[in-house]
Amino acid sequence: MTRYFCTKMFSLLTLFCFFFASSVGHARESIDDHAKNTDALYRTGAGAKDGAYTATSTSMIAWSALIILGIVLVVAAAHQSLAKTTSSSSSTDVQ
C-alpha cells in the first residue's frame, strides 16, 4: 500500500511540476508578447509622423529636376555594376 501510495504521489507530483512549468512558461510568453505588442503600438505611427514633419519643413529640402537626379542615380549604379564586372573578370584571369 505504501508503494502504491508513493507511486501515486510521484505521478501526481510529476503532473503538477509539468503543469506548473508550462504555466510559468506560458506566463513568461504572455508577458513577453504583451511587452512586444505594447512596444509596437507605442512606436506605431512613426512613418506618419515622419511624413508630416517632411511636409512641414520643405524649406530645408534641397530639390532637383527629376531628370538630373535620375541621371546621377543611374550613373552611380552603372559605375557600381561596371566595377563588379571588372573585379570578377580580373579575378578569373588570375591563375
Place this chain on the structure above:
Amino acid sequence: MFNKVLPFLAALFILIAINSLQAHEYAFFSPPKEWLIAKQTSSPSVKVCFLQKEKRGFSPSINLATEPTTVSLNEYAAAVRQIHEEDGKSRWRKLGTVQTKAGEALLTQIDCTSDQNESMRLLQLLLIHNGKAYILTAGALKEQAAELYPQFLSSFRSFTITSDLLSPLPDEASRQKLLLQIEKLKDSLSLPSFEKKILPAFQKKFSQEHADLGGYWQLLVLQEMIKSPPPSPPAKAS
C-alpha cells in the same frame, strides 16, 4: 506516418516559395506634373518627396513614407491621431476613404503649423498592406490647399503597390520595347559618351513615353533595371 506528414510538408514548402516570390513589393504614385524631386530627406521612413518650387516662401509637397506594422488600419489611424494631437496645437480629422490602385485607403486631414510658423493643411493617406503601413502626405499652406486638392487627390488615387514594376505598362509589346531599350542602355554602359549623351537622351525619351506613370515610377524602373538583369522574354511557342 511519413505519408501523413508529406502533404503537410509539401504545402508548407509551396507557401514559403510563394511568399519569397512575393517578398519585394514596389510602391509608387504619380506626383503632380513638373514637380521637382527632393534630393534627400532627413527621415529614414520617407522614401521620396516631390515639391512645387515656389519663388518665395513655403513649397507645397507630397511624400511617401512606409513603416512595418502589425495593427489594423483603424488602430494605425488612432495611433497617428494621438501623435499629431500630442502638442495640443494640431487638429486631426478623418475625411473618409479613397479608392487607390493599391486598394481602399483612409484619408485624413491635419491642420498644423510649418517650421516657419505658417498655418498649414496636410492631407495624409493611410493604407496597410502585407504588414506595412504606407503613408502619402501632401502639404500646403492653408490658403493654397483648396486649389491643390485636385492634384493631391489625383496623386493619391494613382498610388500603386506591385511586385512587378512593369505591370502598369498597357501591353506585352510596350513591355518588350522597354526591356529592349534597357538592354541597349546596359550594353552602352562602358562607352565614354554614356554619361553625357546616351543616358540623358534615353532618360528624356523614357520620361516622355511614360509620362502618364509619373516620375517616381520612372526612377524606380531605372534603378532596378540597371542594378539587375531584366527578366528574359517568354519563350515563343513553336
